[in-house]
Each structure stands twice: as C-alpha cells, then as structure tokens.
Amino acid sequence: MKELSQRVSQAPKSQIRELFSLAAGRSDVISLGIGQPDFKTPEPIIKAITKALEDGITMYAPTRGNSELLELIAKKIREQNKIDVGVENVIVSNGGSQAITFAFASLFNQGDELILCSPNFISYFYCGAFFGLKVVESKRNDDFSPNLDDIKSKITNKTKAILINSPNNPTGYAFTRKEIEEVVDMVIENDLYLISDEVYENYLYDGTVHISPGSLNGMQERTITLNAMSKLFSATGIRLGYVAAPAHIIDLMEKYQQYTIAGTNHAAQFGFIEALKMDKGFFKPILKEFNSRRLLCYKRLSEIGFDVVKPKGAFYIMPGISKFGSDSMKFSKKVMQEKAVAIVPGAIFGSYAADRLRMSYATSMNNLETAMDRIEDFVKSL
C-alpha cells in the first residue's frame, strides 16, 4: 500500500489520552489534567440552544456565522478589546481550535516560519506541521516571560508571523504591556503578522489587565485575534469561537471554511448570541474561586519542594520537577499509577519543558487539597 500522509502520521497520538487510559476503571482519580472549567454553562446559553433546536434550526448556518452573532462579536471586540472591527472583520469558528486552523490556513505557505515562545499550547506545533510551516521555538525565561532578544534573533526572511498566547496554556504567564509593545515593534519592523490567541483573556489575577495586541497602533492590519466561548462560559463542548482579522484575510478563512467544515453548529450559535448578551458580572465569583485555587496550588507545590512560578493568568501551573528526577512522562505515569492523580507531563508542550508538569486547577478546592496531599506523599516516597 502507498504511504499515508507524512504530515499527519508524524504527529504523535495524544500522550494525554495515553496517560488518562491508566485511569480507566478507577474511581479514585483526581484529574489536574483537564483544560476546561468546572462550573456549569450559564442557563441562558443552554435555553437558547434548546429553543433554537425546537424552532427547527437544524439547517446549515451561513458559512461565516449568523449575522446577529457576527454583530455581537464585533461589538464585543470593539468594546472590550479596543480593536476597531466591523462584521466584515469577523468569522465564527468551531472553537478556538478551528480559529487556530483558520489563522494557519490563511497566512502560511509551505516552508514559512512561525515564532512562538516555548513551552506553549500543543496544537500550535502539530497544526503548524499539517500546514507545512516550520514552528520556531523561543525558550521562555525562567519566570516564563518571553526572551525578547531571542525572539528577535530568530526572525529570518522566512518568518511570516509571531504567535502570542497570553494568558498562556501551559505556563500561566501573561505578557506585560511592555512585552507586547516590544513584540509589536518587531512585527512592524519586519513586516510580519501577529497571531494573538486570547482564549484565556478573562482569567487574570492580581489586577493584571488583558491587552489585545490588535488594539495597538499599526497592528490592526497585521493581527489575527482569536478567541472562543469555551473558557469564559465553561462551554468547551459547544465548540464555538471566532477570529477577528483584516477583511481580506477573513475572506480566505471563509473560503477555507466553505470547503472543509462548511460552517459551525447552527443551533449552538444562538447560545453564543445569548452568552454575548450576558452581564459579565456572572464571572466575578468564578474568578475569585479560581484565584483561591491558584494560590493554594502555588503554596502547596512550593512547600513540597517543586520549582514553581506563580501563574498570572489562565488556570494552569507548571512546576519544575528537577529535584525529583527530570522525566516528566515517567513522573506523571507513576503519580497516576501510585496516587491516582492525573497530571500532564510538560514534555508535550514543546522542547523546553521535559522537566516540568502541567497542572490544571479547574477543579474544587477539596480535590486540589487531596491531590496535593497525594503528590506530597508520592514525592516523599521517591
């Protein structure tokens, strides 16, 4: 038989899945692995989707998205992200994941280079490979901040774009305004594009404010801003997100959508419409709870002896395990087998995190306390 697609074959099967298969049939497992919030999807969203289905909204949606939804997304981006967009600058996607695909499909040609800080979200690496581009990793500083000189040194004549994900999965780092401005300067000076993945924009602590690079001078024509309803509305399974970009780039995304997925779930878009009309005050107590979880994990992991950076945003913490051996895959497997705690090995997030773990604190304080007790016992037994 002839060889199958190298681009797809070469991507590893999800090691997270492999790890989680160790948990099969066990009821005592506490998961710090999942990248999804644990609160209930707000009622107005569920009601609107149910009503849409009852009203017979089961046909194809407009490729770019429902017109009211596009208006509301554009309004949200203008008001919250301070980017001057209209409906012609927006497309609805199947979650943040397809928003990434849209960005890659519309920007890159074979051999183009994309620079990102590493460790970073796993999909960028393999989605990049699917589109034939070279993902160039710039190692983050020890506190997970970007190494701006290193990023600059990695720009070549093949570089097409820089990608920022702030607040970040897996490190919890959030760029400062100055760091964003410096990246923006590099983008403009070198005639690049900037992809800004803002799916965690609402998960920021200690008064840190989210800044959308697309709002800065000269950046509107160069920035692909992507986001999703997944994390803010605890709606990862509803699979809706969006991209904001210059209209001619959105046109390419629409074309790509037409010939691949042919649109997003129509009824679900009515849920997104209601979500965007909601008073964002609903999220205040949730963020407070996530902050308590963050502080608990930071304190306990530091006390246990991990090398920990206090996260500034998102809901992940990425402790270093060098004191306890440096193989994160082995550590994760053993802590799952012996203590029934699911933790993602850092090794899957690029070339610079083999000696780290990624823990999600999107679970209850009780679960986190118990998980930390178990991890402490495990570490003592080493």
Ligand SMILES: Cc1ncc(COP(=O)(O)O)c(C=O)c1O
């Ligand atoms: C940084 C980042 N971008 C995008 C996504 C994908 O979001 P979605 O679940 O909406 O596809 C995730 C999901 O975990 C993420 O962490």
